[in-house]
Amino acid sequence: MSTKVEESQALIDELLEVYPEKTKKFRKKHFQIADEETIESGKCSIKSNIKSRPGVMTIRGCAYAGSKGVVWGPIKDMIHISHGPVGCGQYSWGTRRNYANGKLGINNFTAMQITSDFQERDIVFGGDKKLEALCREVKEMFPLAKGISIQSECPVGLIGDDIEAVGKKMTNELGIPVIPVRCEGFRGVSQSLGHHIANDTIRDHVMGTRELAESGPYDVAIIGDYNIGGDAWASRILLEEIGLRVIAQWSGDGSINELGITHKSKLNLIHCYRSMNYMATTLEEKYGIPWMEYNFFGPTKTIESLRAIAAHFDETIQENAERVIAKYQLEMDEIIQKYRPRLEGKKVMLIIGGLRARHTIGAYEDLGMKIVATGYEFAHKDDYEKTLSELHDGTILYDDPTAYDIEFLSDKLDIDLMGAGVKEKYVYHKLGIPFRQMHSWDYSGPYHGFDGFKVFAKDMDTAINSPVWDLLAAPY
Numbered sequence: 001m002s003t004k005v006e007e008s009q010a011l012i013d014e015l016l017e018v019y020p021e022k023t024k025k026f027r028k029k030h031f032q033i034a035d036e037e038t039i040e041s042g043k044c045s046i047k048s049n050i051k052s053r054p055g056v057m058t059i060r061g062c063a064y065a066g067s068k069g070v071v072w073g074p075i076k077d078m079i080h081i082s083h084g085p086v087g088c089g090q091y092s093w094g095t096r097r098n099y100a101n102g103k104l105g106i107n108n109f110t111a112m113q114i115t116s117d118f119q120e121r122d123i124v125f126g127g128d129k130k131l132e133a134l135c136r137e138v139k140e141m142f143p144l145a146k147g148i149s150i151q152s153e154c155p156v157g158l159i160g161d162d163i164e165a166v167g168k169k170m171t172n173e174l175g176i177p178v179i180p181v182r183c184e185g186f187r188g189v190s191q192s193l194g195h196h197i198a199n200d201t202i203r204d205h206v207m208g209t210r211e212l213a214e215s216g217p218y219d220v221a222i223i224g225d226y227n228i229g230g231d232a233w234a235s236r237i238l239l240e241e242i243g244l245r246v247i248a249q250w251s252g253d254g255s256i257n258e259l260g261i262t263h264k265s266k267l268n269l270i271h272c273y274r275s276m277n278y279m280a281t282t283l284e285e286k287y288g289i290p291w292m293e294y295n296f297f298g299p300t301k302t303i304e305s306l307r308a309i310a311a312h313f314d315e316t317i318q319e320n321a322e323r324v325i326a327k328y329q330l331e332m333d334e335i336i337q338k339y340r341p342r343l344e345g346k347k348v349m350l351i352i353g354g355l356r357a358r359h360t361i362g363a364y365e366d367l368g369m370k371i372v373a374t375g376y377e378f379a380h381k382d383d384y385e386k387t388l389s390e391l392h393d394g395t396i397l398y399d400d401p402t403a404y405d406i407e408f409l410s411d412k413l414d415i416d417l418m419g420a421g422v423k424e425k426y427v428y429h430k431l432g433i434p435f436r437q438m439h440s441w442d443y444s445g446p447y448h449g450f451d452g453f454k455v456f457a458k459d460m461d462t463a464i465n466s467p468v469w470d471l472l473a474a475p476y
């Protein structure tokens with residue numbers, strides 16, 4: 001065992017001391033220290049995708065968040081009904097910054113919050129009739145909406161409403177797809193099952209239902225980019241610049257038609273593996289479409305990915321890719337020259353969802369920053385296996401960490417930057433630790449592609465080197 005691994009292990013042991021025996025035993029399985037052997041083999045012993053421990057604070061979301069918030073919500077030309085009490089829709093309204101082109105209320109409904117607003121009587125007598133009435137109202141108020149999805153909140157499943165029957169009836173009556181999604185928040189252990197459920201409903205109701213007017217040899221689909229702060233746009237232009245034609249975006253700035261024509265793609269490009277690997281494999285099994293993962297965070301990974309994508313096509317695309325890389329290289333070098341001296345050696349801790357805790361590491365490293373600890377809220381075993389190769393000897397990896405876990409580590413590791421979500425943000429500000437929101441990019445972005453890296457570098461510099469941290473002394 002190297003000294004670094006020993007030190008990290010000692011830290012985790014100390015952290016676990018605070019817990020009662022049973023909890024300690026349970027939480028212990030959610031930590032792993034990367035060492036040379038595991039980095040090489042990708043062998044992961046961490047426990048993941050299991051129920052959070054009652055009594056400790058988790059930062060996970062629910063299945064409804066995974067379906068309505070993540071996968072379906074960004075499909076812009078449909079109305080997504082938050083079916084149940086008003087709170088779930090209200091509190092998830094407009095928080096994910098998934099941008100979409102179009103006219104609000106005409107061909108883009110992403111900024112709206114539409115709910116069946118369950119009352120006590122709906123819980124007692126059932127909400128199916130109300131849901132039907134709502135679907136009719138939606139059709140009347142927004143005649144250009146291309147479909148409706150019914151995103152179930154917890155009570156809908158608990159009282160046994162038959163939203164499938166409503167979906168069928170309304171599809172026939174209104175002449176647009178009305179898709180029931182059984183994403184009640186209580187299902188599964190996190191938002192992850194919501195992704196899967198949403199993928200399954202796309203498979204059952206939309207996949208393969210539309211035709212592409214004209215097919216080309218360079219047709220690709222972007223799968224698992226939600227266009228946070230314009231990420232998918234910053235990615236799409238690079239793919240187009242190397243000569244590919246993006247026929248669909250799943251699901252940032254996407255449409256139901258794009259979901260329906262994706263079986264015509266020649267190669268599916270997966271950015272967020274966690275939330276959409278199900279559809280990639282389904283499209284492969286059913287239509288034989290190959291897929292590959294790529295990573296557009298930071299120039300090193302973007303360049304690697306562009307080359308790997310181009311390798312699936314002919315020499316024209318490969319030459320284009322080299323030309324595009326050369327074109328941006330100078331600009332990227334300038335950004336690194338400007339920011340790296342200000343950020344070199346800064347220690348970063350991350351705790352993000354199910355993908356970015358590994359995908360963003362390269363971007364930080366391009367700026368000379370060091371990831372000292374990272375982990376996920378709801379990743380699965382395969383995500384952890386893919387993560388290990390991105391780590392260094394002694395890096396701490398955690399799964400579904402508690403508020404205490406990350407506070408303890410941020411203090412002991414004396415970090416310079418915490419990258420996590422809005423639930424963590426203000427705690428760290430109060431602790432005097434620079435913080436970036438790595439879900440919504442705070443109010444910034446895009447972070448994908450070459451354009452995104454310019455914003456990323458500036459944001460990290462602004463967060464860490466702001467003079468405000470020198471003015472702040474905690475009064476306790």
Ligand code: ICE
Nearest residue numbers: 272274275352353354355356439
């Ligand atoms: Fe994928 Mo916040 Fe997106 Fe990932 Fe997923 Fe979520 Fe977004 Fe985060 C997401 S789809 S909403 S890249 S659920 S930032 S896994 S937790 S890291």
